[in-house]
Amino acid sequence: MSLTSKPLNATMDEPKNIRLILEYDGTRYHGWQRQKTDITVQGVLEDSIRTMVGEPVVLIGSGRTDAGVHALNQVCNFITRSQIEPDSMRRGLNSLVPDDIFIKQEEYVPLDFHSRYSVRSKTYEYRIWNRKEANVFLRNYSWHIRGDLDIDIMKAGLSILIGRYDFSSFKSSGSTNKDPVRNILLAELHGPSEGILILLFEADGFLRHMVRNLTGSLVDLGKGKLSLEGFKEILLSRQRDAVGIKAPPQGLFLKDVRY
Amino acid sequence: MSLTSKPLNATMDEPKNIRLILEYDGTRYHGWQRQKTDITVQGVLEDSIRTMVGEPVVLIGSGRTDAGVHALNQVCNFITRSQIEPDSMRRGLNSLVPDDIFIKQEEYVPLDFHSRYSVRSKTYEYRIWNRKEANVFLRNYSWHIRGDLDIDIMKAGLSILIGRYDFSSFKSSGSTNKDPVRNILLAELHGPSEGILILLFEADGFLRHMVRNLTGSLVDLGKGKLSLEGFKEILLSRQRDAVGIKAPPQGLFLKDVRY
Numbered sequence: 001m002s003l004t005s006k007p008l009n010a011t012m013d014e015p016k017n018i019r020l021i022l023e024y025d026g027t028r029y030h031g032w033q034r035q036k037t038d039i040t041v042q043g044v045l046e047d048s049i050r051t052m053v054g055e056p057v058v059l060i061g062s063g064r065t066d067a068g069v070h071a072l073n074q075v076c077n078f079i080t081r082s083q084i085e086p087d088s089m090r091r092g093l094n095s096l097v098p099d100d101i102f103i104k105q106e107e108y109v110p111l112d113f114h115s116r117y118s119v120r121s122k123t124y125e126y127r128i129w130n131r132k133e134a135n136v137f138l139r140n141y142s143w144h145i146r147g148d149l150d151i152d153i154m155k156a157g158l159s160i161l162i163g164r165y166d167f168s169s170f171k172s173s174g175s176t177n178k179d180p181v182r183n184i185l186l187a188e189l190h191g192p193s194e195g196i197l198i199l200l201f202e203a204d205g206f207l208r209h210m211v212r213n214l215t216g217s218l219v220d221l222g223k224g225k226l227s228l229e230g231f232k233e234i235l236l237s238r239q240r241d242a243v244g245i246k247a248p249p250q251g252l253f254l255k256d257v258r259y
Numbered sequence: 260m261s262l263t264s265k266p267l268n269a270t271m272d273e274p275k276n277i278r279l280i281l282e283y284d285g286t287r288y289h290g291w292q293r294q295k296t297d298i299t300v301q302g303v304l305e306d307s308i309r310t311m312v313g314e315p316v317v318l319i320g321s322g323r324t325d326a327g328v329h330a331l332n333q334v335c336n337f338i339t340r341s342q343i344e345p346d347s348m349r350r351g352l353n354s355l356v357p358d359d360i361f362i363k364q365e366e367y368v369p370l371d372f373h374s375r376y377s378v379r380s381k382t383y384e385y386r387i388w389n390r391k392e393a394n395v396f397l398r399n400y401s402w403h404i405r406g407d408l409d410i411d412i413m414k415a416g417l418s419i420l421i422g423r424y425d426f427s428s429f430k431s432s433g434s435t436n437k438d439p440v441r442n443i444l445l446a447e448l449h450g451p452s453e454g455i456l457i458l459l460f461e462a463d464g465f466l467r468h469m470v471r472n473l474t475g476s477l478v479d480l481g482k483g484k485l486s487l488e489g490f491k492e493i494l495l496s497r498q499r500d501a502v503g504i505k506a507p508p509q510g511l512f513l514k515d516v517r518y
Binding site for chain 1: 282283284329353358359360361362392393394395396398400
């Protein structure tokens with residue numbers, strides 16, 4: 001029996017690739033990426049997975065989210081030799097992680113699946129609370145814009161963005177992306193519905209702070225601080241300095257990742 | 260000039276009654292009522308008003324809300340000799356209070372207005388998140404019920420409640436209300452809409468924990484744990500011990516107060 005158990009174990013212990021889909025409220029977190037001292041989503045998840053599987057794991061996310069940014073469907077994966085079935089692990093993890101993180105789905109994927117490299121497109125949604133009065137329930141989940149916004153000009157601005165552009169104007173000042181060209185597949189405005197405006201952006205990828213910088217300029221458009229011509233000029237200038245205000249993190253949600 | 264200024268000042272310093280309408284996220288608070296050590300909504304507001312008007316004030320609320328319970332339109336009033344116009348005071352207060360409290364309206368009312376004694380009716384709303392999966396964004400703003408709920412039987416239960424009853428069965432075990440008779444004017448279920456069910460209750464007043472106890476039994480009805488006959492029996496028994504589960508505080512919102 002002890003002789004046959006070895007090859008059996010060897011088979012059981014083959015490395016497996018596990019993919020998670022999760023929702024999190026980013027309010028309390030210093031973003032996705034693990035840091036030495038500050039609490040992060042990746043850090044909390046890696047620690048909980050380690051508790052479950054009994055070995056350290058490296059969790060690969062579809063991309064980072066900044067401090068205060070939320071996720072409706074963040075995707076991540078890790079390699080493990082653990083024999084725990086994904087569905088049992090999901091239940092175990094959900095009892096271990098704080099209640100501002102929820103693992104919606106967990107499953108085996110082929111070993112060559114990589115949450116970041118395999119991405120085909122990502123969708124972000126930016127939520128604006130557009131009433132004069134504050135909304136205490138949306139304070140951590142929207143950007144409060146008090147004044148009137150011209151929805152039509154914002155939609156016109158969004159339609160300009162669809163296509164392949166060098167988005168250097170809208171990248172973060174400290175961005176290290178070498179290739180600033182991205183293909184925006186979808187750029188839409190929904191609402192206003194009960195005071196809430198939603199900006200939707202789908203692209204093959206996003207530069208750091210790109211959605212927040214785009215949203216900032218689109219709001220400037222809506223306020224009449226920027227003309228449609230001015231907006232086009234900023235985009236085509238490919239100059240980081242040309243851009244205006246950056247929208248705050250708490251209105252931003254990573255909505256979907258496609259593979 | 261100095262002779263005429265005295266009577267003028269005397270007029271300016273006449274006591275005035277000021278009413279506030281406010282919204283708060285109760286998550287962080289140990290309820291409405293001021294306490295010695297714990298943070299409460301009344302405590303935070305009284306301290307901020309004192310800073311504005313330069314004298315201690317007693318803030319009278321339309322009623323207490325428990326720890327974790329929210330308000331969309333809580334009403335309160337205080338008497339002051341301050342000459343600060345309500346609208347200026349409102350702006351000042353909003354810059355002083357934490358961002359989970361927002362004063363929506365502030366105005367002079369007749370001296371005999373009393374936020375609690377003058378109430379004609381109050382409306383509470385109870386929010387249920389009724390999907391199998393958790394929702395991290397609603398964790399502090401709803402009760403998560405995973406299983407299916409029979410909406411029709413819940414509506415039938417609600418319709419039974421309309422009218423004047425002795426609600427002793429649904430009061431808090433430690434309730435000190437002498438008269439347990441209340442008149443429910445409205446009891447409705449809205450939704451489900453995107454996973455959210457809303458129970459609405461309007462009455463001339465509520466006993467302590469009454470809405471949460473009613474909601475608990477209505478959910479038992481919806482789950483099939485309680486029959487409509489059983490629900491009626493609990494109501495008519497006027498026995499506190501007859502009632503089942505009490506819904507948790509975070510789903511409850513004080514929606515409106517009528518005078």
